[in-house]
Amino acid sequence: MRYLVPIAIFGVLVAVLFIGLKLDPRYVPSPLINKPAPEFSLETLDDPAIIRTKADLLGRPVLVNIFASWCSACRVEHPLLMEIAQREQVEIIGIDYKDSRADGRALLQAHGNPYRDVLFDPAGKLGLDLGVYGVPETFVLDRRGVIRFKQVGPLTPEAWRNDVKPLLAKLVAEPAP
Amino acid sequence: MIRACLALCLWAVALAAPAADTPFEFAQPEQAARYQRLAEELRCLVCQNQSLADSHADLAQDLRNEVYRMITAGQSDREIIDFLVARYGEFVLYRPPVSPLTWLLWFGPALLLAIAGGVWWRIARRRPEVPPPDSGEDAAVAALTGKSPESP
Missing domain, CATH: 1.20.5 (Single alpha-helices involved in coiled-coils or other helix-helix interfaces)
Structure with missing residues (x-):
């Protein structure tokens, strides 16, 4: 009986530490979830004469994917983005983050372009406003332009299946404003 | 699983890429002191055990530039901290409210x-409690030694 209490405390400690092992210490909860996406005004990667603003993202749910040619983890998620672009209804908007125009274009030429539109953010201004801290990052915006989900690091098939796809289905079903 | 692991490793490498630091110049020494204090109180999101002042990560450099820009634009410490918290959460503060x-x-x-x-x-x-010494024992000791039990 007198050993029961220390063993119970030990058990609780083991359980807490075990849960701690499974948490990702790099994960930083974003304060932007359920907040409106920031305003921006950026050239497209293809054509510096074409300017895109937040208004271009409204009206339907979109995936916004921050990528760069220098980002090796982006190559890993790229095939998944290609597959989503081909098979699914959702539009993917790319943001070429802190990159050169030539490198960004070359990347899409070599590996394929899953994006409906690619915005060029060489100074990382929009990235800063979106609280980007680890490229690639993927945001889900609803039709009002409110950020509903954020994935830091490569979008994985599990995250797509379990989080993003069900959320998009829900957002499509939401009534138009 | 291996793919996911590889992706995570590559991502970690991308995060760790160092950047050249540019020293800032301030018009007033008071601004330089504020910059230094803010950079030490704000946490780098990439190297989470380092402050902005310590970190060589690319993002830390960007955030330092931003802090510098806001100080020289005459914004208060409060405004600068609110700006960063709105984007990165209270996580950026080493002293969370x-x-x-x-x-x-x-x-x-x-x-x-x-x-x-x-x-x-x-x-x-x-x-x-330690029991008080038995007085019977004291008497026996006194009888054997020939001394009164009162004397020490």
Whole structure:
């Protein structure tokens, strides 16, 4: 009986530490979830004469994917983005983050372009406003332009299946404003 | 699984890419002091055990540039901190504000100390007192040694 209490405390400690092992210490909860996406005004990667603003993202749910040619983890998620672009209804908007125009274009030429539109953010201004801290990052915006989900690091098939796809289905079903 | 692991590793490498630091110049020494204090109080999101002032990560450089820009634009410390918290959350603060979310963080150590004190007090109280020396024993000792039990 007198050993029961220390063993119970030990058990609780083991359980807490075990849960701690499974948490990702790099994960930083974003304060932007359920907040409106920031305003921006950026050239497209293809054509510096074409300017895109937040208004271009409204009206339907979109995936916004921050990528760069220098980002090796982006190559890993790229095939998944290609597959989503081909098979699914959702539009993917790319943001070429802190990159050169030539490198960004070359990347899409070599590996394929899953994006409906690619915005060029060489100074990382929009990235800063979106609280980007680890490229690639993927945001889900609803039709009002409110950020509903954020994935830091490569979008994985599990995250797509379990989080993003069900959320998009829900957002499509939401009534138009 | 291996792909996911590889992706994570590559991502970590991308995060760790170092950047050249540019020293800033301020018009007034007071601004330089504010910059230094803010950079030490704000946490780098990439190298989470480093402050913005310590970190060589690319993102830390960007955030330092931003802090510099806002100081030279005449914005207050409060405005700069609010700007960063709005984007990165209270995580960027090394001294997070006291809120229900951070109660455990702020008061947890005091709570643990109180629990430890309570346990110690209970154990100390339960332990029986040392019994007073038996007076019969004293008399026997006195009889054997020939000294009165009162004398030490």
